Amino acid sequence: MHQRAAISLVLAAALAVGLSACGASEAVEPESTAAAGQGATDYPLTLDNCGTEVTIDAAPQRVVSLDQNSTEILLSLGLEDRMVGTASWTDPVLDSLADANADVPRLADNAPTYEVVLGADPDFVTASFGRHFNEGGVAPRERFAETGVASYLSPTDCDNGTSINGGGTRTTPLTIDALYQEITEMGEVFDVSDRAAALVADLKARAAKATEGVDFDGTTVAFWFADTKTPYVGGGLGSAALLASTTGLDNVFGELEDDWPATTWEDLVDRDPQVLVLGDLQRDRFPGDRLDDKVAFLESDPLTKTMDAVRNQRYIALHGAELNPSIRFVDGLEKIKAWWVEHEDEL
Amino acid sequence: MTSGDTVMNSDTARRPASRARRATITGLLVLAGVILLLVSVGMAITLGPADILLVNVRDIVANHLGVTDIPVKLSKDAIVWEERLPRAFVAAACGAGLGLCGVIMQSLLRNPLADPFILGISSGASTGAVAIGILGLGGASIGLSGGAFIGALVAFGLVLLLSRLSGGGTDRVVLAGVASTQLFSALTSLIIFAFADSDETRGVMFWLLGSLEGVRWDDVALCAIVVVAGSILCLRYAHALDAFAFGEDVAASLGIHVARTRAILLIATALITATLVSVAGAIGFVGLVLPHAARLLVGPRHGRLIPATAIIGAIFMVWVDAGSRVAFSPTPLPVGVGTALVGVPVFIALLARRRKRA
Amino acid sequence: MTLHAEHVSWNRGGALVVDGVTLRPEPGQTVGLLGPNGSGKSSLLRVLHGLVKPTAGLVTLDGVDLASVGRRRIARSVASVTQHADTDVDITVRDIVRLGRIPHRSGLSGNTAADETAVDRALAHVGLADQAGRLWHTLSGGERQRAQIARALAQEPRELLLDEPTNHLDIRHQLELLDLVCALPVTTVIAIHDLNLAAMYCDTVVVLRAGRVVAAGAPGEVLTAALIADVYGVVAEVTLDSRRGHPVITFTR
Numbered sequence A: 001m002h003q004r005a006a007i008s009l010v011l012a013a014a015l016a017v018g019l020s021a022c023g024a025s026e027a028v029e030p031e032s033t034a035a036a037g038q039g040a041t042d043y044p045l046t047l048d049n050c051g052t053e054v055t056i057d058a059a060p061q062r063v064v065s066l067d068q069n070s071t072e073i074l075l076s077l078g079l080e081d082r083m084v085g086t087a088s089w090t091d092p093v094l095d096s097l098a099d100a101n102a103d104v105p106r107l108a109d110n111a112p113t114y115e116v117v118l119g120a121d122p123d124f125v126t127a128s129f130g131r132h133f134n135e136g137g138v139a140p141r142e143r144f145a146e147t148g149v150a151s152y153l154s155p156t157d158c159d160n161g162t163s164i165n166g167g168g169t170r171t172t173p174l175t176i177d178a179l180y181q182e183i184t185e186m187g188e189v190f191d192v193s194d195r196a197a198a199l200v201a202d203l204k205a206r207a208a209k210a211t212e213g214v215d216f217d218g219t220t221v222a223f224w225f226a227d228t229k230t231p232y233v234g235g236g237l238g239s240a241a242l243l244a245s246t247t248g249l250d251n252v253f254g255e256l257e258d259d260w261p262a263t264t265w266e267d268l269v270d271r272d273p274q275v276l277v278l279g280d281l282q283r284d285r286f287p288g289d290r291l292d293d294k295v296a297f298l299e300s301d302p303l304t305k306t307m308d309a310v311r312n313q314r315y316i317a318l319h320g321a322e323l324n325p326s327i328r329f330v331d332g333l334e335k336i337k338a339w340w341v342e343h344e345d346e347l
Numbered sequence B: 001m002t003s004g005d006t007v008m009n010s011d012t013a014r015r016p017a018s019r020a021r022r023a024t025i026t027g028l029l030v031l032a033g034v035i036l037l038l039v040s041v042g043m044a045i046t047l048g049p050a051d052i053l054l055v056n057v058r059d060i061v062a063n064h065l066g067v068t069d070i071p072v073k074l075s076k077d078a079i080v081w082e083e084r085l086p087r088a089f090v091a092a093a094c095g096a097g098l099g100l101c102g103v104i105m106q107s108l109l110r111n112p113l114a115d116p117f118i119l120g121i122s123s124g125a126s127t128g129a130v131a132i133g134i135l136g137l138g139g140a141s142i143g144l145s146g147g148a149f150i151g152a153l154v155a156f157g158l159v160l161l162l163s164r165l166s167g168g169g170t171d172r173v174v175l176a177g178v179a180s181t182q183l184f185s186a187l188t189s190l191i192i193f194a195f196a197d198s199d200e201t202r203g204v205m206f207w208l209l210g211s212l213e214g215v216r217w218d219d220v221a222l223c224a225i226v227v228v229a230g231s232i233l234c235l236r237y238a239h240a241l242d243a244f245a246f247g248e249d250v251a252a253s254l255g256i257h258v259a260r261t262r263a264i265l266l267i268a269t270a271l272i273t274a275t276l277v278s279v280a281g282a283i284g285f286v287g288l289v290l291p292h293a294a295r296l297l298v299g300p301r302h303g304r305l306i307p308a309t310a311i312i313g314a315i316f317m318v319w320v321d322a323g324s325r326v327a328f329s330p331t332p333l334p335v336g337v338g339t340a341l342v343g344v345p346v347f348i349a350l351l352a353r354r355r356k357r358a
Numbered sequence C: 001m002t003l004h005a006e007h008v009s010w011n012r013g014g015a016l017v018v019d020g021v022t023l024r025p026e027p028g029q030t031v032g033l034l035g036p037n038g039s040g041k042s043s044l045l046r047v048l049h050g051l052v053k054p055t056a057g058l059v060t061l062d063g064v065d066l067a068s069v070g071r072r073r074i075a076r077s078v079a080s081v082t083q084h085a086d087t088d089v090d091i092t093v094r095d096i097v098r099l100g101r102i103p104h105r106s107g108l109s110g111n112t113a114a115d116e117t118a119v120d121r122a123l124a125h126v127g128l129a130d131q132a133g134r135l136w137h138t139l140s141g142g143e144r145q146r147a148q149i150a151r152a153l154a155q156e157p158r159e160l161l162l163d164e165p166t167n168h169l170d171i172r173h174q175l176e177l178l179d180l181v182c183a184l185p186v187t188t189v190i191a192i193h194d195l196n197l198a199a200m201y202c203d204t205v206v207v208l209r210a211g212r213v214v215a216a217g218a219p220g221e222v223l224t225a226a227l228i229a230d231v232y233g234v235v236a237e238v239t240l241d242s243r244r245g246h247p248v249i250t251f252t253r
Helices: A002-020 A068-076 A095-102 A114-119 A141-146 A176-189 A193-211 A239-247 A265-271 A291-300 A329-346 B002-044 B054-064 B074-108 B121-133 B144-165 B170-195 B198-209 B217-236 B238-246 B248-253 B258-280 B286-298 B302-327 B335-357 C041-049 C071-077 C093-099 C113-126 C141-154 C171-183 C195-201 C225-232
Strands: A045-049 A052-056 A063-065 A083-086 A124-127 A150-153 A220-226 A275-280 A315-319 C003-012 C015-023 C030-034 C056-061 C078-081 C159-163 C187-191 C204-209 C212-217 C236-241 C246-251
Touching (some): A045 A150, A052 A150, A063 A068, A068 A124, A068 A176, A150 A176, A193 A239, A220 A239, A220 A265, A239 A329, A275 A291, B002 B074, B002 B302, B074 B238, B074 B258, B074 B286, B074 B302, B121 B170, B121 B198, B170 B198, B170 B258, B198 B335, B217 B238, B217 B302, B238 B302, B286 B335, B302 B335, C003 C041, C015 C056, C015 C212, C030 C041, C041 C159, C071 C078, C078 C141, C093 C113, C093 C141, C141 C159, C141 C171, C195 C246, C204 C225, C225 C236
Parallel strands (some): A063 A124, A124 A150, A220 A275, C030 C187
Antiparallel strands (some): C003 C015, C204 C212, C236 C246
């Protein structure tokens, strides 16, 4: 009796497997017609991208962006239809891009895994920060290349062919041109050079307007990104320094090489900056991420409240993305101007 | 027999004087140690990334003590009085407290490799801290320190539970501690890898390695009270700890309430360690190495070992912290890195000494 | 009045290790506890010292139930020396003996004159007075045992409980130790393996098997060939040496 039941069970299982395998094979979608570019780009396009030669055979149709900065550039270029994944979100998306972003799948809030990225079946991968392309990050660029996926790293993270975030140190100060270069190159890659040029022009115009008449004339500043125990401050060659140099501010930590080194309150108080730029971070996970927490800390801590900038409440609040070399950098400049207009007389 | 008695009597006559002399020597040594500690603190507060001259430091301290009224730049005054000085005191408290707990653990568990973190406390504290910091549990109401303290006590509770379930006794406590440490370390790693971005990881790393950045006077009050109370309690149990030298049976036969003593001392250690770790993070090596160093200097009797470890620990930490401040100035070095860098060679030297005589 | 055990039994993990043992040593006597391995000698000593509570029966000290006497008081009256006491601590002989004064000290108090006298006396008794500064790990097996006995003596007990103290010693040290123990003015209960040594040194012997007392009395009366065969399972010849006053046991191959 038992034997018969067992045999029937096995036969039934075999039948089920056999039947399920009998279905039609999963159709491989034929290459859909490429979204019409404007035809300005000559393919195959070769770029020298941070020490790696990138060859684009045709305008990518399925791009995965590993960082928010890159995502917002691509969205600003109207490329949402060709985006199949985003990751590493530090702030809510720009209001103006929210609709465009709504249909793009978010692969991860932080860094995704290689498998997840490949699961989105990309033909192009972009990043703003080079750590994604390290071992222990998402995957090295060579590994992406093995499966025919070209990769791109923002020039803002690049110094002499090495990624800063990936482990290098800046030898030359970051300039805004790196951002414009990224936008322009994206325009070339996706064959939307007109839109890219328009975006660059718009940003340049806004930047010019935001810096018009703004000259802090050497007023000292410190950029405090996060952490109330060991404050992370803006160093001498990165985006914080760029904000400073563009507006005539003098970064008290200008001689430090790293973009965002950790320091001590003692040191910050001793350098006594006249103005403090405070990072208002949306992630709100560590004490002091939010602007209110930062201000509350500065004004209640027995050491920091002795600072000139704290006693006179000379704070400029910028979002995390505005402190990074992204398109929101210009928003940062605009906020600095707004503060300048209101408080110029106090300095 | 009579002549023996005579010999004893004359010896006895000499005895009170030498005992008094011994007590005085101990008292003098403790006093010397405290003076050395104060001198260390005084020198340590002159060191740091900010450029403050020795005369300024002297003026600032004198002002606050009410001796003088010299005008000093406000920021420099704040740096010395609100940051460096409380930091030196907390460093001293951590050195004393962790050293003290190390003595208790090594004597109670009869294990020369025991340290206060053997009860899973530092791992639990780390998990608590990252749960608050990275997972954002508990909202803004509990800070990192609060989370760390809770995590520490949860880990310790697990150790007590596990050791009771497996029959109680000293070796069970050690095993339970190992299990708890592994569990909470894994949880900490899980939270960091799964949920933290690189900024948050950097921030947590400082805390995990032990850091005295951001320490202020209210931290001093908390740590001082806990360490002083703990020291007094431990001194009361000095004889009991001596009795444990040959094991729990011998201790019981000497009149010690083994189970009660063990429970009280473990709980005291847990509370002291949890408090210190929640303020300053997991500072390693102090609790492991300092008791051995102190034992070399004053011997194993706890009546002397406990105060000696506390004082040596305090002075040690004050200097290591000052060194961490200036080594890579202005970038701060987590003090736990400093204690390891100094502690490991010391420990190796101690091991070599043991091997030579074995 | 001393330490008495009245029909005590002790159950460990479901096994009856001590079964209805009654023991009433006379003050100043040396009582030998004999029996093969597993007969319950060590366990009986632990029960006698109050380290574990008997599951049946009563242990009394001066007629009072031991369980109701404070630990420190017990420690001032009863002292134990076990087989394997060892430590990692770099402790001197003098400090080891000083441990015996712990039941007499309270709180934070240091050594009193009385403490030091007791320590000196104990060291003299075991012959380690000139070795007082040596470290434990440098001592030989015999010296270690003597240091532990000195520690026990420093407690100034009336009862001394010894669990096979001669086990790891060579013959000379065995004899020296037993000479020392027997000369002590305290009541001694000593668990011992060697039948001849027991016969030589003990005033009375108590023979245990499987936790029960099978015989008790003077060695000459108790240690018969029949008993030895019954309890130990070996063939022996017992001759009563009238010159020495105690039986001599010889074993045949």
